[in-house]
Amino acid sequence: MNQYRLAILDDYQGVAEDFAPWSSLAQRGVAVTVFGAHFGSEAETAAALADFDIVIAMRERTPFPRSVIGQLPQLKLLVTTGSANAAIDLQAAADHGVVVCGTGGSPTAAPELAWALLLAFARNLTAEEASLRSGHWQTGLGFELSGKTLGIVGLGKIGKRIAAYGRAFGMDVLAWSQNLTEETALAAGARRVSKEELFTESDVVSVHLRLSPRSEGTVGERELQLLGPDGVLVNTARGPLVDQQALVTALEEGWIRGAAIDVFDQEPLPAGHQLLTAPRTLLTPHLGYVTQESYRAFFGGAFEDVTAWLDGAPVRELTP
Numbered sequence: 001m002n003q004y005r006l007a008i009l010d011d012y013q014g015v016a017e018d019f020a021p022w023s024s025l026a027q028r029g030v031a032v033t034v035f036g037a038h039f040g041s042e043a044e045t046a047a048a049l050a051d052f053d054i055v056i057a058m059r060e061r062t063p064f065p066r067s068v069i070g071q072l073p074q075l076k077l078l079v080t081t082g083s084a085n086a087a088i089d090l091q092a093a094a095d096h097g098v099v100v101c102g103t104g105g106s107p108t109a110a111p112e113l114a115w116a117l118l119l120a121f122a123r124n125l126t127a128e129e130a131s132l133r134s135g136h137w138q139t140g141l142g143f144e145l146s147g148k149t150l151g152i153v154g155l156g157k158i159g160k161r162i163a164a165y166g167r168a169f170g171m172d173v174l175a176w177s178q179n180l181t182e183e184t185a186l187a188a189g190a191r192r193v194s195k196e197e198l199f200t201e202s203d204v205v206s207v208h209l210r211l212s213p214r215s216e217g218t219v220g221e222r223e224l225q226l227l228g229p230d231g232v233l234v235n236t237a238r239g240p241l242v243d244q245q246a247l248v249t250a251l252e253e254g255w256i257r258g259a260a261i262d263v264f265d266q267e268p269l270p271a272g273h274q275l276l277t278a279p280r281t282l283l284t285p286h287l288g289y290v291t292q293e294s295y296r297a298f299f300g301g302a303f304e305d306v307t308a309w310l311d312g313a314p315v316r317e318l319t320p
Helices: 022-028 042-049 090-095 109-122 125-133 157-168 182-187 195-201 221-227 244-253 292-310
Strands: 004-008 030-034 054-057 077-080 099-101 149-153 172-176 204-207 232-235 258-261 281-283
Touching: 004 022, 022 030, 022 292, 054 292, 077 292, 090 099, 099 292, 109 125, 109 157, 109 204, 109 232, 109 258, 109 281, 149 157, 149 195, 157 172, 172 195, 195 221, 221 232, 221 244, 244 258
Parallel strands: 004 030, 004 054, 054 077, 077 099, 149 172, 149 204, 204 232, 232 258, 258 281
Antiparallel strands: none
């Protein structure tokens, strides 16, 4: 008889069972259920998971605020892929006696995706590929990155890699965040400037802040207007870091050249969303961490978290 029920959430590609030996947990009294479809509401999440003891969450795809955790009476272990998850209320978990654990991840998946988006946007690759398939040859002009100015908002682990990519492509690199020091910027090969200077001087701005109440809406109407008609915004961090309505207006009214976006306020992005029809955009469905290497670290780490918890010695615990 099974002692525990374990849920793996949001396995969109149906690959969770390829990256860890989940079936072996049956020998330890754990029954595993994989959910491939996204829960559309808190009520749906609570109803689906009410009888589960262990939940594996893929990044922030399914939020776990206090209102949801309070409706999961059986929940004992909540694992998030990655070392942090802004969509989990850690204090609520602690208050309800739920252990929360994280995993490792890939340091290169997200920055590589950011740079791929920038290159694809700069050379108009998606439109040119579609045009070629429809029988047309060379329909537009791209632009080069060499000699341009790259502004990085948030010079953490990912931002530092983006700075290195920018330098390798011959770009002048600027950086800003609220607590960035001149020494940190220089060590990453960037020049620390004010927020206003960054958006005014940059040809490309790439956002790499961690989402928090303080950072939400960091890029708004003023910043987009300062970026100017030739500027490009790249956001592979989190959707709410950019005022989405201001971005739509900027695109529709031509404040900026365009935007390459991997993250959104609402995910999955609903049909009919304004960004889907906004001009001069390159959009991807939050692919920053969706690689074989990243999933190997995520699901492998989650499996380790579960077995360690079953052994009474949780690892990589996340606390308020």
